[in-house]
Amino acid sequence: MNKYQREPPHLPKDCHHCPVRESTVCSAMREDQLALLEAFKTCDRILPVRAHLYRTGERPHEIYNLLSGWVTLYRILPSGKRQVLEIAAPGAFLGYQARLGDPMLHSAECSSDVAVCVFPRRTFPVLLEQHPAIRRKLLELIADDVVRGQDQLTNMGGRFGLERVAYFLLQLHLHQHRRRDASDENSLNIPLTQEMIGDALGITVVHINRILRDLRERRLVSLHRGTLHMLDLEGLRRLSEESQRVP
């Protein structure tokens, strides 16, 4: 088993027992409508680390609900650089875009072994049409995506490396801490490499490394082999809100 693999992928018996039902589009269905969903969905599927759900330019014929594991959404620039757009946790709804027939504009790669629930892409609009509640929920999810995107943009544009990384890790932790019962209140198991942080924040691995050392020495966070230890949440928050200049 991969060193980052703390939770082996597990498939729920049915939608009733689905661990992420409440956090994704499926929450729009009443308990007694779940059979409809079940009928609509293609299958469940398990994928190994490094597998791709889809790649830039492809026109996949599926849409995914992430059941367990982590998926990284990214783009490659003409220069060869990689930009990580999102680190998707269980509950994420992946592969949707406005014009479902268009080629994807980003790639989705498994950062751990992964379990997904698969929907057919071609007939997905039918589902949306038949169940307005699902479209309502989807709109909600995507509207939140916009906000998180804006947050990330603000982080990238407005903070230097140290504060940037601090804020990024803080958000990562908070976002998890909402839906999850973190076994340990202040640590998070996540297949996060320094390179990934760098690619998410537009900073070199080498520099990320120095920043992480700094954060560790300040006893704020430490990242070690797939475990993120949040040592001082308040301190992190203070750091990331710090003025770099006095206006």
Next chain:
Amino acid sequence: MNKYQREPPHLPKDCHHCPVRESTVCSAMREDQLALLEAFKTCDRILPVRAHLYRTGERPHEIYNLLSGWVTLYRILPSGKRQVLEIAAPGAFLGYQARLGDPMLHSAECSSDVAVCVFPRRTFPVLLEQHPAIRRKLLELIADDVVRGQDQLTNMGGRFGLERVAYFLLQLHLHQHRRRDASDENSLNIPLTQEMIGDALGITVVHINRILRDLRERRLVSLHRGTLHMLDLEGLRRLSEESQRVP
């Protein structure tokens, strides 16, 4: 009249004559349904430069359709820095968010004199409920927002100043060139200051200035008093796709 003000704000007689009808949520209504929209909307309104549609933290009671002029969406960081999230052109749908009652997470300021079409916020969900086509269109618009956000993120994370600005201006021009009949094929009137570019791209005004000089001397673009001259689109594209390193 403000120096940047090339087009005085003008209010359409009714929805039938609305110049942006096709590019916003209203396009979801059939010609014969426009009366319903008309009945629902609160009013049209004209706002002067520097006026705000709404500010961070407020719970506005309206939603807007931008009819003419430019609106800048931005956030302020704890450090005092400003991050420009979007430069909204006519046709933009402003002020919507998943939970309409929540406080806004960004501010919207008029960069020119502006005309907006105003919808009531409180009853907006009713409109969505009664006309699924509008929700469908809104979902589409917002899904596109996500993509443009990802694009911006990629630009910020993956490019240095020169290429970053080049790409930004190129996108700005292309995005306009789609919906507009640009009188002059290769120039764009827009109340864009160097400071705005800087705040959008996370670069200091001073540095933006040097970059713009560079771009001007390479005869790629020039920005002068509210007019953006695209001198060499192909060259810009090449520059922004340039590898900084040879992988």
Next chain:
DNA sequence: CGGGTGTTTGAATAATGTCAAACCGAGTGG
């Protein structure tokens, strides 16, 4: 004719990237 906003330039300094090399632990195959 001011006054104010936006632009421009220079010099010093700080932040970050690049290159090169060593290191470290986990899985692999002999």
Next chain:
DNA sequence: CCACTCGGTTTGACATTATTCAAACACCCG
């Protein structure tokens, strides 16, 4: 079980990119 490889981390020296501070300038507007 050990040598070996591989992905990921760590460090140093140096180059590049960007910020900061300070000041002058240009132009529109009242």
